[in-house]
Amino acid sequence: MIRTGLIGYGLGGMAFHAPLIDAVPELELAAIVTSRAALVHERYPQVQVVPDVATLLADPTIELVVVSTPNDTHFSLAKAALEAGKHVVVDKPFANTVAEAEALTALAEAQGKVLSVFHNRRWDSDFLTLRTLLDQGSLGDITLYEARWDRFRPGLRGNWHEDAGPGGGNLIDLGPHLIDQALALFGPPEWVTGDLIAQRQGSLVDDYFELTLHYGRMRAVLSSASIVPAPRPRFAVHGTLASFVKHGLDPQEAQLRAGMRADDRGSGVEEPAQHGVLIASDGTRRPVPSERGDYRRFYSGVAQAVAERRPPPVSPTDALGVLRIIELARQSAAERRSLPL
CATH class of the missing domain: 3.40.50.720 (NAD(P)-binding Rossmann-like Domain)
Incomplete structure (x- = not known):
């Protein structure tokens, strides 16, 4: 051991x-x-x-x-x-x-x-499910990938996440999860467009961001906002054959915070009501059971x-790629233009 x-x-x-x-x-x-x-x-x-x-x-x-x-x-x-x-x-x-x-x-x-x-978050139930759908070609050629992580936190909480400086803000907090997932699926983009703003009263750091990663004709849109009473889909991925739409977050964080052991048979198992939906080009809908998430x-x-x-399991090179996009997104937002990676 x-x-x-x-x-x-x-x-x-x-x-x-x-x-x-x-x-x-x-x-x-x-x-x-x-x-x-x-x-x-x-x-x-x-x-x-x-x-x-x-x-x-x-x-x-x-x-x-x-x-x-x-x-x-x-x-x-x-x-x-x-x-x-x-x-x-x-x-x-x-x-x-x-x-x-x-x-x-x-x-x-x-x-x-x-x-x-x-x-x-590479081992989230919904991400593992999406990855399987992409590997199977169930969506066809991907044209638009949207990954969002919304919260309803209209007031400041007074913790270090909200301190001014490079370590504070939503982009450096939730951004690494969304960016790493996109890079794991599609690799590095050609261009990056960033939009960052502080929307909450008194906030000294970004609490909203939207990044667009440019991959030829495909776009990956990654976003997080702090004043969203009705969260947008966690994933909405669209291709030439079908769309996959998924609401809600992987259950592991809530389970672990509640004291469930990570090796419990129910850990990472999502309730059927939270499963995503595959919507074919003819409008046919079918639920897609979520794979078991497993951070272990x-x-x-x-x-x-x-x-x-x-x-x-995650190389320093991969993590470096995430930080490069974060830095480029900040520069893009400041200069109000898209930048090549």
Whole structure:
């Protein structure tokens, strides 16, 4: 078993990383850096709570370090872990800038260590279902891909996501998920068009964005807004044979936050009422049962990368591609023009 240390026990550490690590047999959740020892020991009484990052990195038995902290700390903590000779998983975003991400990639290569980024939404139930439909050619040639992540949060919450700077805002928060999924399906686009704005009263960062990725005659539109009482479809993908329309989010986050184990037989299983619909060109509609989502597959891939020297489930190169599009989208929005990748 690969002894694993987790830095951070906020939402990301508590609802995603800790339960997923705990559910993968090849990994041992050995230590967590947090001030919330009581919360840790409610669920993981055997896990050591350590007072600071330096103590964790000095432990020679810890092979893998997971960084689940505010965005502005991702680079410095991942760098310190790599320099300490650890394999590293970084929560999304990989870093705040392309330059930081390139530095981490080079350091991991020099150290001979695995470096991966937690783009877990590749293992969402709806995305896996869509990918199968595309592989089967059920939609024909794709002309328009729309992926949206809407919320109704009209008031500010006062957390670090809303702080001014490169680590704050909706684009760097939800954008990596939407962009990574699009790149996984279609590869890098030719052009990028970005539209960013702060719509909520008093907001210092973007809380709405819409990106258009240009692929020849096909367009991929990625969008998120914070004042949407009636969310738009999560996916609306249109081709020459049919459209696939899907509302609602993968259930895993809600299940994990409610305390369900990631290896429970119901984990990642979506209710039939949430399944998407395939609409043929003649108007015929049929429901498409959602595949089971499974974020454990990310950490199983990390374990194989560490133990067997396999490629990580999300490569630093892939995560770099996401950040390049984020930076280009910001520039596009500022200059009000489309930019080549």
